[in-house]
Amino acid sequence: MKDGRGGKWANAALQNGYSHHNDCMPHGGYVQWQRDCLTEMMRIIPEDGAIFYNHKWRVQGGLLQDRQDIVSGFPVRQIIIWKRKGGLNFNAGYFLPTYEVIYLIAKPKFKLSTKANAHGDVWDFTQEMNNEHPAAFPVNLIDRIVSATDAKIILDPFMGSGTTAISAINFKRDYIGIDISPEYCEMARKRIKQHQAQVKLW
Ligand SMILES: C[S@@+](CC[C@H](N)C(=O)[O-])C[C@H]1O[C@@H](n2cnc3c(N)ncnc32)[C@H](O)[C@@H]1O
Known part of the structure; x- marks a missing residue:
């Protein structure tokens, strides 16, 4: 949309990209970077841990x-479909995408929390x-993930506006959040503080 096709989507959140990060990397470098991230995550999670x-x-x-x-090569145990509402499709060559996937990459001893396996995929x-974040997750999506594990500490290395921290607080887990953008870190800090104050009132 940076090429001027904004139209009625001129204010769409991701039109201007992220504040401190450009997704536009050569494909090979991007794949290697993401594989490096997954490798590090596999290194630090416990033997009963998992990556969503x-x-x-x-x-x-x-x-x-x-x-x-x-x-490829990581222990993908399941693909979860996150069915969203519509989106944008300027291409007449394929249908409007309405889902994203979540790969459940699990170490051998990982088990879901009690009864979480009753959820479908x-x-x-x-x-x-x-x-205000251009690509924030809905809290209820992350609530589903956090509540489906018994993890004591939840790490989100791409934390954005802090949604994972909000869910971790909801389920009384500790959390570690990382983001490259000082602006999003500040956004997350404010949001966490507000949420903690609300939770105290409940
Ligand atoms: C899809 S967004 C995450 C949004 C988050 N789940 C939320 O609900 O707000 C991806 C985030 O990754 C961050 N990011 C990109 N490259 C990064 C890097 N190398 N290290 C840490 N964070 C990075 C971006 O700033 C952006 O906030």
């Missing part, structure tokens, strides 16, 4: 780019609309 790795699939040059090149959550 969300990444959009995209069509580029007319071909579907699933994320097999990124996740297609999750219907509307995307976040009330957040």
Whole structure:
């Protein structure tokens, strides 16, 4: 949309990208970077830990780019479909994408929390609309993930506006959040503080 096709989507959140980060990397370098991130996450999680790795699939040059090149070789146990409401599709060559995937990458001893396996593998959550961050997750999506594990500490290395911290607080877990953007870190700090104050009132 940076090429002027803004139209009625001129104010769409991601039109101007992230504050301190440009996703526009050469594909090979991007894949290697993401693989390096996953390798480090695998290194630091415990033997009963898991990574919930969300990444959009995209069509580029007319071909579907699933994320097999990124996740190949990692212990992917399941693919969860996050069914969102619509989105933007300027391309007449394929249908409007309405889902994203979450790869459950799990160490051998990982088990879901009690009864969490009653959830199906297609999750219907509307995307976040009330957040200044251009690509925030809905809290109920992350609540589903956090509550489905017994993890004591939740790490989100791409924390953005702090949604994972909000969920961790909701389920009384500790959390570690990282973001490259000082602006988003500040956004997250404020949001966490407000949420903690609210939780105290409950
Ligand atoms: C999809 S957004 C995450 C949004 C978050 N889940 C939320 O609900 O607000 C991805 C985030 O990754 C951050 N990011 C990009 N590159 C990064 C890096 N190398 N290290 C840390 N954070 C990075 C961006 O600033 C952006 O906030």
